[in-house]
Amino acid sequence: MTRSGEPARGGSAASRAAILGALRRRGPLTRQRLAAETGLSRATVSAVLRALTEDGQVRESASRVEGGRGRPSSVVTVNPARAELVGIELGRAHLAVAVADGADTVVGQAGHEMPVGTSVTAATAEALELLDRLAAERGLDLSVVRSVAVGTPGPKFGGTGRPSPDLALARFAHDRAEVANLLTARFRCPVRADNNTRYTALGEASHGAGAGAANVVCVRLDEGVGGGVVVDGSLLSGQWGTAGEFGHVSVDPAGARCACGGRGCLELSAALPALLTATGTAGAAALAEAVTTGPGRAVLERAALATAQALAGPLTALDVPVLVLGGRVARLPGFLAAVGETLQDLLPTWCAAGLSVRPAADDGAAGALGALIRARAAAETGTALSMKRMKQ
Ligand SMILES: [Zn+2]
Structure with missing residues (x-):
């Protein structure tokens, strides 16, 4: 499987983006509907789909035509085995991970408690192990992850300025940078790091009690x-x-x-x-x-x-x-x-x-889901607040 960013075959980068965008917004579509949604010609849609299928980004499967008449048409879906977004929460006493495919559908979630005082290095290693186990169980490909967000304890100072340094706050910043470095080394893609409670709030607001x-x-x-x-x-x-x-x-x-x-x-x-x-x-x-x-x-x-x-x-x-x-x-x-x-x-x-x-739902999952939404926003693949839940 290859990463996106290679020279476009079978259609321009804009055509590929238009087709992937339509599949994210609308879910599985026939070729005919894809042409209507994107305004691209049937020939261009075919050429782009060939390239996207070769890249493993989409799948095409035959489906019955309503009423049972005519040839079966194929339905195109974003490949749910491509883990494109990862959200991680390393809380004070628990860790959680969540994975989404290229259609912003959550395709895997896991988490467990963790002893208070676990070092960020050990916690990150545990989160990566958990992700690998999840990927093995669900048949997910983690080599194509293109955006990661991680929440860790302590306020995060960013924005347009920086207040005067404070030792306690500096420790949080040091830990957060350490986690981001470890995750960048593993996934080789942009990693956003923020306060885990802020991500939990985002997760609660989008999927939990709010x-x-x-x-x-x-x-x-x-x-x-x-x-x-x-x-x-x-x-x-x-x-x-x-x-x-x-x-x-x-x-x-x-x-x-x-x-x-x-x-x-x-x-x-x-x-x-x-x-x-x-x-x-x-x-x-x-x-x-x-x-x-x-x-x-x-x-x-x-x-x-x-x-x-x-x-x-x-x-x-x-x-x-x-x-x-x-x-x-x-x-x-x-x-x-x-x-x-x-x-x-x-x-x-x-x-x-x-x-x-x-x-709050307080189920330990909100922090990782909120991080996933942040990872998606960073990858600019969508603007909606929520992620779709995978059909079990
Ligand atoms: Zn105070």
Whole structure:
């Protein structure tokens, strides 16, 4: 199998792109429909299909003509065995991978938990092993991958500038660069790296709890607090590339100084470690029990109030009606309801009336799916927010 980019045989690069584009948009098509969709002549369509078939990019198979009369016509599909896009999430405690073919269809997904503190080098090696196993099981060809995106923990500074260096933040940047180098060496194609929670938000917005909504705020409250904002179908990046860092929204002007340099950040009062300390419990299970009654309940309500305070501004100012909350804090009994009730009190009527507060799917797959969408955007093969699910 050869990579694209060779001299075009049987049709110009533009004709090939037009035919592949039509197959991505419309799914399997007959030659006749391909000619109609692209405006190309039947002869050009035939010549281009010959070249694309030789390259392994498309497949043609006979299908019955409706009504059973006439010759069977062939149907052209993008070859689902070509793994063209890869999305990876290397979270703090889990990793996940997702693969899409040239028609933006997710053709494979896998993931598992990982010990906290696993080095990025080891985590990357595990992700690559997982991809190889997936490829072997599904008969996928990973040699034609043309775009990869990977999400790793910690804010990512990019955009049009760079804030002053900070040791803790420099470590995240170092780890992210290390992962990107390892993946570039493996796939020899462009690799995008970003914050994993932002990709998780994109995955939740497109395939999880926010699916179908064009304007979604997703927040994950766990060891840390982070998230992402999807407005008009696009994941916001912002000046520094850190849009969605809800953990560092100040909710207490008299609060403690945060490691980020701000004061009274949400993460200091609503992340899991803060709740464990405040309730004197040792784990999420004990915490879930502690917050149902007594002083533990007050701790939960304070965290929910802080979360609602941090989110009221973005939800109102950006006109976003769907709030997706994930992570172990969001799953504590009563947390979502408390956030929702407070927001009903804080928000203007038009926002409050349409607000939908939803639990994240939190299935560990959203980060890799969000990365896959980013990989697709980077490869400029499509503009739609979602990927098609493979028919099982
Ligand atoms: Zn902070």
